[in-house]
Amino acid sequence: MYHPYFRGKQFELITIREMAPLMAASGFVPIIEPVREALKGLERALTEICNAEGKAIVIVNPFHGDHAEDGGSITALLEVGFLGKGGIMAGILLRNDMGIDEALACYEKHKAHSPSFIHAGFTEAKTLAEKLGDNLANTSHVFFEKHCHKLYRKHFKSAAKRVLLRDGFERRRNADHPAVELFSDLHVTYEEEDMDGFGDFLIVGDDYTEGGGPAYAVAIHLTFIDPDSDEVMYVYHFVSTTKDTPTDPAGKFAQALDKLIKKLDGGKSHLFDSTAIKAFRDLHNKGHFPGLGSVKKLSMNHHIETLANFLR
Secondary structure, three states: OEEEEEEOOHHHHHHHHHHHHHHHHHOOOOEEEOOOOOOHHHHHHHHHHHHOOOOEEEEOOOOOOOOOOOOHHHHHHHHHHOOOOOOEEEEEEEEOOOOHHHHHHHHHHOHHHOOEEEEEEOOOHHHHHHHHHHHHHHOEEEEEOOOOOHHHHHOOOOOOEEEEEOOOOOOOOHHHOOOEEEEEOHHHHOOOOOOOEEEEOOOOOOOOOOOOOOOOOOEEEEEEEEHHHOOEEEEEEEEOOOOOOOOOHHHHHHHHHHHHHHHHHOOOOOOOOOHHHHHHHHHHHHOOOOOHHHHHHHHHHHHHHHHHHHHO
16 A cells, blocks of 8 residues: 655665564555665665565666666575565666666566566656556556656556555755645545555655755654644654754754654644654653664654554
């Protein structure tokens, strides 16, 4: 049902490991685009998914990161470590620079890994559907909403599964985030879109960057579902008061965390009481700054837990 899309940086992979049992129990299928040359972290994440008897899609031809020119080592990892484990599937990223012959060759090469097609700018939808022929009914297709309009998606109507990915996170400078804004309603409307499932890019967004710059402002991004607004999902941006200096990220985190705790203690936040929320409370009580990567991980964990609680 839910397909969170991860770019395989360190803390994204840690989130997958930590959330593997919950995602498996909830029927969630993470999509992972490996972006780091070293694949040990990916292997550990996939092992945890297998241990939890869950499923995941691993993109074998990434667009971003260290494997953008050659995904052979990802294919090798799947063949050596996960070929006999049906929960780990290959994902074929269909971009605008990819022709039909390359797409079909990648599909044939990874047939043993139950490949899914990830549509992200591909221009030959009709031809692909025709070339797949009878195999279309046995394939799964994931559509980046910003690249795939309804007519495009219609070509794959007879596929086994169709999933729509929406980027609900508006990327901007932390200092420029509003206190709260709309994230998505796709978790309640995906069936109206004639889809079998939905996905998003969590609180990271689709825009890919290799590394962040100095933290002039620190923000904690937490999603919530509002029962007073037809169960639409919104996102809080708890932003530090200090925004004009690249120094003291710990102090800025404390400012942002104070705003989060105040919202929680107000009793009307609608934030699900996740393990991540408990961790934020613990950090507040201890006055501890775990690092910005850990803060992002907690926010991703919270997002997954929020959807698991809503959809159960």
